[in-house]
Amino acid sequence: MVQHPLNMEVSQVGPQVLLTDLVRPRRPQNALLRSPDPAGPSQTQRAGPGWLLAAAGVAGELLITAGVLMLLFAGYELKVTDYRAAGTQHRLQQQLTRMWAAAPSPQRGGGRRPSGITSPPAVRDGQGFAVIAIPRFGLSYHRVIVEGVSTADLQLGPGHYPGTALPGQVGNTVISGHRTTYGHPFWDADTLRPGDAIDLQVRDRIYRYRVTASHTVDPGDVAVTDPVPDNPTAKATRRLLTLTTCTPRFTAARRLIITAELNPHDVPAASPGAG
Numbered sequence: 001m002v003q004h005p006l007n008m009e010v011s012q013v014g015p016q017v018l019l020t021d022l023v024r025p026r027r028p029q030n031a032l033l034r035s036p037d038p039a040g041p042s043q044t045q046r047a048g049p050g051w052l053l054a055a056a057g058v059a060g061e062l063l064i065t066a067g068v069l070m071l072l073f074a075g076y077e078l079k080v081t082d083y084r085a086a087g088t089q090h091r092l093q094q095q096l097t098r099m100w101a102a103a104p105s106p107q108r109g110g111g112r113r114p115s116g117i118t119s120p121p122a123v124r125d126g127q128g129f130a131v132i133a134i135p136r137f138g139l140s141y142h143r144v145i146v147e148g149v150s151t152a153d154l155q156l157g158p159g160h161y162p163g164t165a166l167p168g169q170v171g172n173t174v175i176s177g178h179r180t181t182y183g184h185p186f187w188d189a190d191t192l193r194p195g196d197a198i199d200l201q202v203r204d205r206i207y208r209y210r211v212t213a214s215h216t217v218d219p220g221d222v223a224v225t226d227p228v229p230d231n232p233t234a235k236a237t238r239r240l241l242t243l244t245t246c247t248p249r250f251t252a253a254r255r256l257i258i259t260a261e262l263n264p265h266d267v268p269a270a271s272p273g274a275g
Helices: 019-023 029-033 043-047 050-102
Strands: 128-133 143-147 171-176 197-202 205-217 239-247 254-262
Touching: 050 128, 050 143, 197 239, 205 239
Parallel strands: 171 239
Antiparallel strands: 128 143, 128 197, 197 205, 205 254, 239 254
């Protein structure tokens, strides 16, 4: 036996015991059961919840950007189209004034007819042929009515529904207009009340209709355009006016319908001109 410097006895004939073996810390027993992952922790494990926060931040920025773009588009629809419509209406008024000045007037050729009805000349789609004025909307309110109700026509101003009666004629004169864009000619249509005047001017005649009622319908309800509204088989005997526009504002969910009627004797004269 040999006395070890650390006061331990080591057999000379047995296996040699190194000092480092004696002082090396013993591994826990359960460590032998776990094999190390040579690849190390995955990227997801290293990142933890950080990638979720980053994704949420990107999504938030995209939503903010989309919101700003929507606001800019809404501003364009409400303001820029109004400026364009104002310029278009000014041009239509000048054209209509020149056209009326060149046309012969019934009053110049032999007095006023008892009915006071003046038929407008034949017009093409998108052409102005009459002027609508609604005192409740303000004394300065007047818009040139164009023939047609297509998207392009209604961007010019209120449109006369083709095939319906012309101003002053027996039947149903139907006029559609925007509520919120392109000059929003019917913005205040919901303020009209029974008895309110709606004037349609054709050359030197004004046909004064009086509001009778208002209601809302589905966008696909075209029965309101019949000569006798909601009664397509009936024969027209009265001179009616129907205004149509979207409701509520900023949506096209429903249609607001304003109905009015003309009394042939309630036809004030007007000076030539388009307002």
